[in-house]
Amino acid sequence: MSLVYEGYERQYCELSANLSRKCNSAAVLPDGEKKKQEVSVIQAGLDDADVLIRKMDLEARSLQPSVKATLLAKLREYKSDLNKLKREVKKLTMPNSNQPAHEDLESGMAGAHEANANQRDRLTMSTERLNQSSDRIRESRRTALETEELGVSILEDLQQQRETLLHSHKKLYDVDSAIDRSKKVLTSMSRRISRNKWIVGAVIAALILAIIVVMYFKFFH
Known part of the structure; x- marks a missing residue:
């Protein structure tokens, strides 16, 4: 589930x-300025609740179909509860001055008891949903921490592999340097061998020439 949606749901x-508690308190207040102020505060809260409902609706529709269907079903329940709350607030704004005093009292007490029962049910439901949202948030945080730990472990493994590759690269560089040095030595030896061959050839040629000269003087003089 989206963490953004869970945040809106929690709010x-x-x-x-x-708002349920405020309605419960306002239901037993007599008509007057204090009740009007309380109702005004509740209506402002209802506007905020409408905004949160719209935000949850937009966020739910942006998720995968399987998740979206579940969240939209919950949203319908939230909207139904909010509409009930709006109707109760509307009842609070209705004047009761034309009724006899004892009817006002009886009606007010009956309405208060009914409102109390409705508010308790709604408060219990809201508390349960809030607890469920808290559990989901904790589970999401736990999953995020586990994912973070896994990511750190993977990064450590990658760092070790990088160090191993760098070490291997250094060894290859050393081997390459040794091969270059060996190649230079072999080239130098090859040049020396070639030079020695020329020297030996020159010596042999000189000896042959000397033998020819000696034989010439020996047989012709």
């Missing part, structure tokens, strides 16, 4: 639980 669950 929404926290906001939804907070």
Whole structure:
């Protein structure tokens, strides 16, 4: 699951639980300025919840189809809960001044009890979803840490392989240098052998010439 989506979901669950508590408190307040202020704060929170719902919807639609279907199903539940909360807030804005006092009291108490039950259910559901989101975030972090450790291990192996290759390259360079030196020695020896051959040839030629001269003087004089 996308970490971005989980972040939005966590924010929404926290906001939804907070709005539920505020609705629960506002339901037992008498009509007046304080109640209007409380309702105004709740309505602003509902606007923020709508924004988070839209963000989650966009993020869910950008994911793979298998994941997207699950997240969109959860989003429908969130939207349904948010619509219920909006209806309850709308009830809070309805005036009760035309009803008799005892009917106001009975209606207010009944509405408060019903609101309390609904808020408790919604709060429980939001808490469960928040816990599930927290578990998924922890699991994602654990997976990220394991992936990071694996990456570090791979980098260490690559570093060792690099050092081995550099060491092998140095050995090859040393061998190449030794071959060059051997080649130079062999070339020098070859030149010396060639020079010695010329010297030996010259000596032999001189000896042959000397023998010819000696024989000439011996037989013709």
